[in-house]
Amino acid sequence: MKRATNQQPRGITWRAFNYLEDEDFAADIALLSRSQKDKQEKTSCLETTARSIGLKISHFKSKVMKINTKSNNGVLIDGESVENVTDFKYIGSYLTADGKRNRETLARIVLASTAFYKLNNI
Template sequence: MQNRLEDLDFADDICMLSHRFQDAKEQTISLESTARQIGLLINPVKAKIMKINTAQTKKLQIRHKEVENIEEFTYLGSIISTTGGTDEDIKARKRKAQQAFAMLKPVWRSTTLRTSTKLRLFNSNVKSVLLYGSETWRETSASIKTLQVFLNRCLRNILGARWPDTISNKELWKRTKQEPIEITIRTRWKWIGHTLRKPT
């Protein structure tokens, strides 16, 4: 027997998943019926629907009001899009990490802070921002390269390694005690397995 995930719940947000339009319609009716029992109503203006890889043209309605169809939305900080890919989310995370790195420029340029301290700050304030939600990304060689190039550039900046001085990636990772980003992301995938194995 295989369990099927039909909804994602967080605080007052509900993301319902359906393979068929009829299922989506029935889920919406059931949700509204249950919500009414405790005095809540679904807001048809705030509710959105996103169709992925389908030619379905039927319109979902809530209390005779049409629910807006969208191309992408943000759920728990991650961008979900109709392409089914993760490029948009990776680009957004990279922009946020770039901003975090830029804000800490005085730290990277400091001559009083030890490199080990700078790297700890980098891991907690930049790398963590970049990899938020990475366990849900579809890994491609292009996406991994994009992330690795960004991280390498940041690490070289922290070490003060600038042209014409050269340092190989392996030597860079050794000095900064970092691992290839691909390994970091795959390690996070293991966390999902631990969660799924926990009792209900």
């Protein structure tokens, strides 16, 4: 990630002079960008860097979530379009484009209910 994002800041502003380029956890990566152009450039740079060390980014497993934009332009990986979504699960939490936590709350309630139900036989 350092090689793929160190050329030019294309992330979101974080504090006065810092940029947040990506969020990484194990094999999951969330790329952050301010514009469609930056998003595609960053994705292409990551794809090229990954390929140079023998990795391939799957356009089937990748997702794009747009926040505060009306742009309909997609992102391409290996010439294939990446699916646009309005919500997805990242590191166990649901993220939504509108910032609402309804789905996250329901998921936590279901997990808690399941755990209590399993204790019923004790």
